[in-house]
Amino acid sequence: MRLAEALQIAGRKGGTLDRSVHLLTGFSPLHLETFLKAYLQLRFSNDSIRIHTGLYGDLEGNLERALEQPSEGSIIFLEWEDIDTRLGFRGSGGWTVAKIEDIALQAKAKLARLLTKIEALTRTAPVVLVSPTLPLPLLVHSSPVLASKCEVLLNVHLGEFLAKVFLLPGIRLLSSLNLAQESPFQSRHDVNLELAVGFPYTIGHADTLARLSVNSLFPGVPKKGLITDLDQTLWKGILGDVDVHGVSWSLNDKAQVHGLYQQLLDSLAEAGVLLAIASKNDPQPVSAALLRTDLLLRAETFYPVETGWGRKSDAVGRILKAWNVGADSVVFVDDSPMELSEVSERFPLIECLQFQPSDPVEILALLKRLRELFGKEEVQEEDRLRAASLRSVSKLQDEVVEAGSTEFIARLNARVTFEPVDGNQKRAFELVNKTNQFNLNGMRYTEAEWQTRLNRPGTFLTTVSYEDRFGQLGRIAVLGGYFEGGRCIVDIYVMSCRAFSRLIEFQILRQLFERSGAKSILLRFKPTEKNGPMQTFLSQLNLSGFTIRGEVELSAADFSAVCPMLNHEVIEQWTMQQSERS
DSSP: OOHHHHHHHHTSOOOSOEEEEEEEOSSOOHHHHHHHHHHHHHHTTTSEEEEEOOOTTOHHHHHHHHTTSOOSOEEEEOOHHHHOGGGSSSOOOOOOHHHHHHHHHHHHHHHHHHHHHHHHHHTTSOEEEEOOOSOOOSOSSSOTTSOOHHHHHHHHHHHHHHHHHHTSTTEEEOOHHHHHHHSOGGGSBOHHHHHHHSOOBOHHHHHHHHHHHHHHHSOOOOOOEEEEOOBTTTBBSOHHHHOTTTOBOSTTTTOHHHHHHHHHHHHHHHTTOEEEEEESSOHHHHHHHHTOTTOSSOGGGEEEEEESSSOHHHHHHHHHHHHTOOGGGEEEEESOHHHHHHHHHHOTTSEEEEOOTTOHHHHHHHHHHHHHHHOOSOOOHHHHHHHHHHHHHHHHHHHHHHHTSGGGGGGSOOEEEEEESGGGHHHHHHHHHHOOSEESSOOOOOHHHHHHHHHOTTEEEEEEEEEETTEEEEEEEEEEEEEETTEEEEEEEEEOGGGTTSSHHHHHHHHHHHHHOOSEEEEOOOOOSSOHHHHHHHHHTTOTTOOTTSOEEEEHHHHHHHOOOOOOEEEEOOOOOHHHHO
16 A cells, blocks of 8 residues: 555544554654554444554553553554664664673563563453564674674574463464565665654555554454365366376375365364365266375365366355355365356355466465465364364254154254353354354454453353254354343344254243343344344244344243244353343
């Protein structure tokens, strides 16, 4: 982004909702503040953005003062001068041998103090930390082509500090390796600006840092599934031409880029990403090839496997239906521009990426892009269960159809567990922000808003886990609300699509009625483009005042009249306190 464009965007008037972020530096924030506000304004186009900065030359004090002013999060830019002013270009502390040794000695103590203040800040809202991005001054007596003792010691102390920072909850550490690709080292430092006004970054470096920092503080929702082609994509060769043992993905066969792709897919699958195949091939040889013992991921990792000679878009459509996810949550990878175009035309929200096996540089760029699209901070148990649970959903639906009766559900040996959100914050936060179809009102939260919600007195919030004879689904629902004027008001009610067809949605409301003792529940419903299943469920409740326009009230008597027979074993680990009901 150009500076003029950033100034224009940052100058826009936002809405009535204020979003504030701390920009914590020891240098003058200048253009960095402008770029940061511009990217935040693009991220929250309907809100007013406020950037809180601190005092020049006092990063430690700025961290303390930030604790006194609530915000959506903080972005900390740590440069060498913040560790010791003698490591900056504007100071005149002296670079004698004795003073250089003292710098290395004092740096460890200063970093320890900064760690304590950063830890305190992470308890209030998410924090992004950018470690030093600029060069050390020429403060040693040896040639600059050689590493000095002081330089090595400073990097050791910094490394120990960053290792401790990384373990703090609520912290995001900007990758120095990725930054090196996005902003070359030799293009970062503007000595003229630093000496003149105390701002050390070039315009390009400030732009890159602001963009990456905003994306780190407010990450997008990761994609859910990847559909891949086979020939010349998952492996080298055309299966129909070279048979099962002719396709390859090894370095010896000059097919290592396919091996790298397989390794990445295996890693994504481990993190809960859904993988499927859409290939123009006959089913039998595909099945045989996927069972090869040297394949770098297991055949059962892929579900479903769509093979045949019809259009790729038809296969993609069937996969989306099997997954029950929206096209905007899926990536399609193929080596053929024609196939990519055909799928993109039918499903414009799918991100279509080309696999170019003849260009290793482009393959590495593709792998990086996939990491960006599917990246998540933490892999949870529900992520590992996702693919297996989809298979169980398919088996369940097949048996329901075969049985021809809802009585089949009674034979599932189903167990529903209610737990407090305290220990499951991340999963609950993820479910509320990612669930679309069974979602009461489509409300999304930033991490700071979510933390405020958790700390609000007089509210209740619980997660719901499920398992049956087909396997575990893990935590699949979140229910939250509060009491007002004797009524129970629900403003959070979401459930994963993987849990459909098991009557869990009825059990959740039954438990709320029983545990709260409420005579009625007010559901703060709001229709969205995607929450059709929620609207269908509310219609099933036979609510006299129900419309698709807004909130509805459900009495205990009316619910009891329409609630089907429920055979779940209910495990209650969530206790609604008296203070919550009052």
